[in-house]
Amino acid sequence: MPTYTPPLKDMHFVLHDVLKVHESDIPGYDELDPEFTGAILDEAGKISRDVLAPLNMIGDTEGCKLENGVVRTPAGFKEAFDTLREGGWTGLDCDPEYGGQGMPYVIGTAVGEMQVSANMAFNMYGGLTHGAYSAIHAHGTDEQKAMYLPKMVTCEWTGTMNLTEPHCGTDLGLLRTKAEPVGDGSYKITGTKIFISAGDHDMADNIIHLVLAKIPGGPEGVRGISLFIVPKYKVKEDGSVGEPNGVSVGKIEEKMGIHGNSTAVLNYEDSVGYLLGEENKGLKAMFTMMNEARIGVGLQGMAQAAVAYENALEYTRERLQGRAVTGAENPDGPADPLIVHPDVRRSLMDQKSFVEGGRAFLLWGASLIDAGHRKNDADAVGLISLMTPVIKGFLTDKGFEMTVQAQQLYGGHGYIEETGASQFVRDARIAMIYEGANGIQALDLVGRKLASDGGKHVMAFFDLVKDFIKENEGDAALKKDFLDPLKAASKDMQAAAMYFMAEGMKNPNAALAGSSDFMHLFGHVALGLMWARMAKAAQEALDSGASDVAFYETKLATGRYYMARSLPETALRLARIQTGAEPVMGLAAENF
């Protein structure tokens, strides 16, 4: 069975050596000194390791069962949820006014990584609740906030997001769920929603569904969509749980992975709903939280890669098979450990350099979210908005790929469910799909974000890269191993952006045909920038006489690998982009 070891030292390095959160002027960051963050992460790590991780495979094997209309979660899930609730972990970065701990998002992200690595399917119950909490917090009336938020912060009540219907996923303009005004300010909701994560379960007293629906007579398409609060059980005036509200579970889906999460078909039949935000502005309200939700999914990609890597690494150290080509390294044993073999090492370095680069990218992104929320930093908001599809799409595409690489290192044992390597692959797979499939992320990036505000945010990103290079090019080693490759990759990205500008005007297909390639190109440049920043921080620590020399030298070696072997993919992505629309669109649909 897989184990989980919280990456506390790596997180400390990113937070304090690289991002230097404790020196930031973002309100609330002043308390994030190494001792404080260390205490929180240490405790969160213990729960992840000791409570959540041991339930991961049980969740996969048992799955969720619908019995007589009631969804049963896997053995141990309820008790684990109680542990999180009792420790106050569910409201870590929530508003203190409603019982939250008021921590910055960056801390929530670090804690979230550990919980997702330990048990992704379990973590989603709290994750979805947090999403619904945020929507009500942003758009609810004072009464709504007072009624729902305190119980959602504690996860006494959990939450869901209901968008998809059988005939519409991405294209929400097609949705059919109806919301008929009753006359007393409430609505009657009728329709069927599918793929509702954490849609029903036995771990909370109530479930607060946020449901997109159309009010009859409203505008066509997405302009006629409103968002409603629809509790599973009606809530009485005193805040206690009342009668069932006409929400029934049609079925629990049989999925490739995340079996521990109940993905439900929900049928609403004259369910009482309350408008959240304004009429016909439902999409906007739902998507206020889009950046956070998508970053949360990007986190899943990285976190699954992290735990898959950790376990694969352990296997390659223990499994004896073959001899090093340069001479036996375990001469007294029957064979050498797998880790001596160059192609095994290559795979481990791919994984390690991705995971650590991805972690830095996510924590940096989270700090931009904090800068937006806590000090109204419009530039930070613009930049994270630009990078959100990259965080979501690139980190989940690559995260999945890395879980596959981790599985590969087990040979036949990786294909057998008992090692757990397969579960990481199957669980990671969903992150490429939900919260906007990665093709949609690429479209969002190239079709909307790149040119938004006159291209201001991508120019700011380029400036960040340029300034970092300029500031540090006096350091010869950093320049050769990190800055020069970063400069080349950044130039590829600029050339791609130029190509889109020049050709996309004439033919939007010329830009969109390269959208996925651009998302990956951008992702590599972002991770290249992260590695350059980490290398600088590691070198500074070494120069200032840090005691843990091996740790910092390992960072440098891992970073050099990324720059030398992963980052050159930007040239390939650019070459693909520059072939334009013709190869992609040249074949008529009927001739496929």
Add this chain to the structure above:
Amino acid sequence: MPTYTPPLKDMHFVLHDVLKVHESDIPGYDELDPEFTGAILDEAGKISRDVLAPLNMIGDTEGCKLENGVVRTPAGFKEAFDTLREGGWTGLDCDPEYGGQGMPYVIGTAVGEMQVSANMAFNMYGGLTHGAYSAIHAHGTDEQKAMYLPKMVTCEWTGTMNLTEPHCGTDLGLLRTKAEPVGDGSYKITGTKIFISAGDHDMADNIIHLVLAKIPGGPEGVRGISLFIVPKYKVKEDGSVGEPNGVSVGKIEEKMGIHGNSTAVLNYEDSVGYLLGEENKGLKAMFTMMNEARIGVGLQGMAQAAVAYENALEYTRERLQGRAVTGAENPDGPADPLIVHPDVRRSLMDQKSFVEGGRAFLLWGASLIDAGHRKNDADAVGLISLMTPVIKGFLTDKGFEMTVQAQQLYGGHGYIEETGASQFVRDARIAMIYEGANGIQALDLVGRKLASDGGKHVMAFFDLVKDFIKENEGDAALKKDFLDPLKAASKDMQAAAMYFMAEGMKNPNAALAGSSDFMHLFGHVALGLMWARMAKAAQEALDSGASDVAFYETKLATGRYYMARSLPETALRLARIQTGAEPVMGLAAENF
């Protein structure tokens, strides 16, 4: 539920327009005129589509069950196996002396593709039998051949290959299964073998296990391994089935996929075994069939990609979601089909161009096998031996990747088991692992094959490419779209080979660190060559007034996509290779 449509027209194109099998001087190829191959493939296609494909999802859902020591296969498998047996399909390319049909391997490969696409897990029962048949055919005594082969050709008895033990997979020198001479020429076999595909089941009267074991007192390591025939039931002198032979099923593994195949732990306890081939030459005997077995696994990668693509394509034509960025293409409908979107089209083209290029590569490879067997063509044997790890490793890595891309096109529906997209991914995953994990293929390619016979075979491959380019560069369109990109890719491959020669001498790690990259580089050049040959054939057909203009123009457009958007990956692979050992091996094992 997925459907399967045999790719008859595409196969015909490769066999007759590209490879021109009917004009070949390989003995037996003279009967392969279009009418004859058409009749066989048509009939094989019908069985694949109507008998095997409908059982694919049933096999996945039901799996194989061990009940009271007996393995039950999924509902319908036995009847389907009877259909294949009755039609003589199990012995299609087997020796007529033992009841086979004596067809060339290239026809067996084309038929095999359809059977694997339709139902990979089911196909393995016959596939393993074929492997065991080949081993006995090559190394058995006349008595052994007479006793076992006729019943294995008909699959009245099936076969297995027993290599792996709990503590050793790749490193067979570590194996512990014992074979003690009894004195009458037979041996007593004792030990545990794991991951035995088709290891036990209820579809045949007997199972002929081929088992690697050590005769006590023999040489250490791989030089002391012998191969034994160990029937599940003892065979009486008259050839009828007798008493059980001490072979029991320890368990059936829970796997990520191929649930319809019974992957067994087999315990041998004083089981009677008969030496196959010479004492202590067991590995050699087992690996005589290695090229065919590995090509068969490469075929699985391609075939799963093919059927996954076919179904995803259908979905993108039917599912209405969003509008084309260049204006509605289905203005009377609520939305346009998915296939109008450039990133969807990009994914479909990736899949289509890989599948069709891979199919040509496999059928060409199969024809080289035939040239080796049927006319003792040593150059053909050398070339296919060189390319075998590429066929296995590249086609299964990419084949899996393409099933993931196919799944992605369904959005959330692809993650739900009921669409079948997940099964193609889960089934395809094993092909990267078994029959030598892909890292081992890369090692075999770079560490052994590349320099074998003084590099003669890779030079022959380069000459093939060069000659093709030279012969055809008078055709301006072919030159620009196909020959020039092929030349560039081939140069990258030559540069990589040069690098290995120069650096690998000094430090083998410098070559092996790039082994997986080289395997992919080679694969792309091979598919580039295939596309160039297909483009030439398509253009010739058009020039000679072929009636199906759209078919041949589609070939050209698909090929142009491959050359423009996939082939440039060779430059990236070369860049990675040329970074050498340092990035990969620079970090000490203990510092990971």
